Amino acid sequence: xxxxxxxxxxxxxxxxxxxxxxxxxxxxxxxxxxxxxxxxxxxxxxxxxxxxxxxxxxxxxxxxxxxxxxxxxxxxxxxxxxxxxxxxxxxxxxxxxxxxxxxxxxxxxxxxxxxxxxxxxxxxxxxxxxxxxxxxxxxxxxxxxxxxxxxxxxxx
Numbered sequence: 434x435x436x437x438x439x440x441x442x443x444x445x446x447x448x449x450x451x452x453x454x455x456x457x458x459x460x461x462x463x464x465x466x467x468x469x470x471x472x473x474x475x476x477x478x479x480x481x482x483x484x485x486x487x488x489x490x491x492x493x494x495x496x497x498x499x500x501x502x503x504x505x506x507x508x509x510x511x512x513x514x515x516x517x518x519x520x521x522x523x524x525x526x527x528x529x530x531x532x533x534x535x536x537x538x539x540x541x542x543x544x545x546x547x548x549x550x551x552x553x554x555x556x557x558x559x560x561x562x563x564x565x566x567x568x569x570x571x572x573x574x575x576x577x578x579x580x581x582x583x584x585x586x587x588x589x
Contacts, residue, residue, distance in 0.1 A: 436477070436478075436481075436499070437477075440477045440478060441499070441500055443458075443462060443473070443477070443478065444478055444481055444482075444492065444496050444499065444500050445500040445502055446458065446461050446462070447478070447481075447482055447490060447491070447492045447496070448492040448496065448497045448500055448502040449502060449510040449588060450510060450511070450588070451489070451490065451491045451492055452485060452487070452489035452490065452491050452560055452561060453489060453490045453491075453557075453560075454489060454490065454557070454560070455467035455470040455471060455490070456553070457512075457557060458470045458474075458490070460512075461588075474490070478496070480493070480495070480496075481493050481495060481496030481499065482496060487560070489560055508584040508585065508586045509561050509563060509583075509584065509585050509586070510586050510587075510588050511554075511557065511558070511561070511585060511586075511587070511588065512554075512587070512588060513587045513588075514539075514544065514546055514550060514551075514554050515554045515557060515558055515585070516585050516586070516587045517539055517542065517544050517546075518535060518539065518551065518554045518555060518558060518564075519558060519563055519564075519576070519583065519585045520542075521535060521538040521539055521542060522535050522538075522555070522558075522564055522574055522575060522576060523574070523575040523576065524575060524576050524579070524580055525575055525576045525577060525578060525579055527575055528573075528575075529565075529566075529567040529573035529574055529575040530573055530574060530575065531571055531572070531573050531574075532548060532551050532552045532555060532571075532572070532574070533548065534573075535551055535555065535574065536548055536551045539551065555574050559574070562577055562578075563576065563577060563578070563583065563585065564576055564577055565577040
């Protein structure tokens with residue numbers, strides 16, 4: 434059965450955001466709950482997505498091909514706030530920093546964000562392999578790869 438235009442756009446979101454979580458898709462699709470995201474995935478995109486070993490949502494190769502997005506593209510597509518986080522978080526050779534430290538850097542750069550948004554953004558970037566957690570008394574973060582080897586783009 435062919436996909437509707439809405440389903441194709443949502444599949445494109447899955448490809449561009451992968452690996453992703455229900456919460457990211459919930460925000461992107463303006464749904465009310467993670468359960469709604471799951472129902473939509475199962476009812477409309479069942480043949481075109483899967484969950485990896487970490488339960489993160491990914492598109493199948495067929496799904497990526499269907500929407501014409503190359504999942505092997507070097508750039509990681511994330512919401513604008515996550516782009517800003519990647520720009521200010523400590524580099525891989527620097528001392529890791531707390532969520533609050535990253536929040537302060539963002540605010541100094543003129544970004545309007547709250548601590549929960551920054552924590553969520555850092556965790557999402559961690560899922561994508563962009564930042565790593567260095568466990569201390571509180572989780573601290575830094576880039577997992579050198580900044581000059583990283584391509585992070587804002588979603589349209």
